[in-house]
Amino acid sequence: MDLPDHDGLPVHLLAGCFNNTSATYKFYWFLALLERVELGQREIPKRNLFAAMIAHAWYTVNYFKVSFGKQDKLQEAINQIKNLEQLTIDADRSFIFKQLASTNNKTTLRELRYFNSEVPHRFLSPWFRAADAKAAYAASQRFENQSIYALYADHIEINPAWINYLQRHARILKNFCYWNLAVYLQAKNPNVPDIPNKLIKLPVRKALTEQRKFWDIVLGELGSVDCIYTNKRLTIGDYAVEHFLPYAFVSHDLMWNLIPADRSFNSSKSDKLPPLETYFEPYFNLQRSALEVVQQVAPKHKFLEDYLTIVPHLSLFEHQRVLEQLQPLATIARNNGFEILMPYDRI
Numbered sequence: 001m002d003l004p005d006h007d008g009l010p011v012h013l014l015a016g017c018f019n020n021t022s023a024t025y026k027f028y029w030f031l032a033l034l035e036r037v038e039l040g041q042r043e044i045p046k047r048n049l050f051a052a053m054i055a056h057a058w059y060t061v062n063y064f065k066v067s068f069g070k071q072d073k074l075q076e077a078i079n080q081i082k083n084l085e086q087l088t089i090d091a092d093r094s095f096i097f098k099q100l101a102s103t104n105n106k107t108t109l110r111e112l113r114y115f116n117s118e119v120p121h122r123f124l125s126p127w128f129r130a131a132d133a134k135a136a137y138a139a140s141q142r143f144e145n146q147s148i149y150a151l152y153a154d155h156i157e158i159n160p161a162w163i164n165y166l167q168r169h170a171r172i173l174k175n176f177c178y179w180n181l182a183v184y185l186q187a188k189n190p191n192v193p194d195i196p197n198k199l200i201k202l203p204v205r206k207a208l209t210e211q212r213k214f215w216d217i218v219l220g221e222l223g224s225v226d227c228i229y230t231n232k233r234l235t236i237g238d239y240a241v242e243h244f245l246p247y248a249f250v251s252h253d254l255m256w257n258l259i260p261a262d263r264s265f266n267s268s269k270s271d272k273l274p275p276l277e278t279y280f281e282p283y284f285n286l287q288r289s290a291l292e293v294v295q296q297v298a299p300k301h302k303f304l305e306d307y308l309t310i311v312p313h314l315s316l317f318e319h320q321r322v323l324e325q326l327q328p329l330a331t332i333a334r335n336n337g338f339e340i341l342m343p344y345d346r347i
Contacts, residue, residue: 008161010145024185028052029115031056032052036052037167041158042160046156050112057078059089059090062082062089063248081100085103146161191332192336193252214294214303216236217293219236221297228261230261249332254309255307256322269341273333275341295314
């Protein structure tokens with residue numbers, strides 16, 4: 001995507017900031033910088049920018065478990081800081097920022113300072129030879145080539161010529177950054193679905209009200225079904241709609257991954273991954289029964305189309321074909337660190 005032009009500003013240099021990236025640092029540094037500039041800040045403490053980098057990447061690493069690559073220290077720092085500061089995986093971004101911007105924990109501060117040698121001067125590489133940190137600091141303080149900011153020991157100073165542009169086009173610049181970040185992370189996670197929707201924590205997850213109506217049709221026709229985890233008899237009004245493969249991995253609400261489950265079990269299951277050797281058979285039988293019922297009672301139901309994302313035709317919703325679709329997803333989720341649902345978790 002192209003950035004808005006501006007007479008007198010080398011926008012093409014800004015557009016080149018994400019070329020030849022080998023880690024996520026530059027993406028999150030720029031997001032942190034834009035956030036501070038939108039708040040009207042011109043002189044920005046580096047510590048605040050490093051804290052904001054952690055806060056912006058927090059949910060992607062901790063909740064969705066997207067890999068940043070073995071060499072990426074941002075992911076490693078997040079894992080360390082989560083324990084050091086006793087932060088939860090779904091902590092609010094503003095809360096994480098405030099915690100890290102004010103912490104006195106020496107180990108946390110050391111984790112944040114690591115990025116000082118990796119990010120601030122290297123981001124300016126399109127403007128001048130930033131590999132030489134000392135020269136980059138000197139050149140930036142002269143705003144050579146209209147560099148976007150000047151570097152100092154403990155803070156950066158935004159070039160006044162850039163402030164209006166950054167504030168006016170902040171939304172486009174964020175989209176540009178997220179688009180490049182998504183491309184970068186998709187290459188690191190080629191088999192992980194829906195990377196773009198795993199970069200930002202949604203304010204509220206969508207309710208599954210319409211999906212529940214689908215299962216109400218099934219339960220209305222069959223009278224009841226058994227929870228595949230607890231064997232509890234489920235009836236209309238007395239079940240939860242749950243994601244078979246964790247939402248945090250698939251990042252969608254497609255019907256083939258939604259099943260009715262025991263309410264209390266659904267709460268304890270959380271984002272654990274059900275082992276297919278134990279649960280695929282009952283999952284498949286339940287889904288096949290649902291398809292047969294809805295095709296007969298409501299053959300034009302909109303959610304029937306959801307199944308076409310894993311089989312080319314509803315008549316091909318077959319045991320082996322569906323297993324071949326789910327098995328790779330379950331393996332990738334497990335490799336990415338999703339906890340396995342163990343027998344002792346069963347009620």
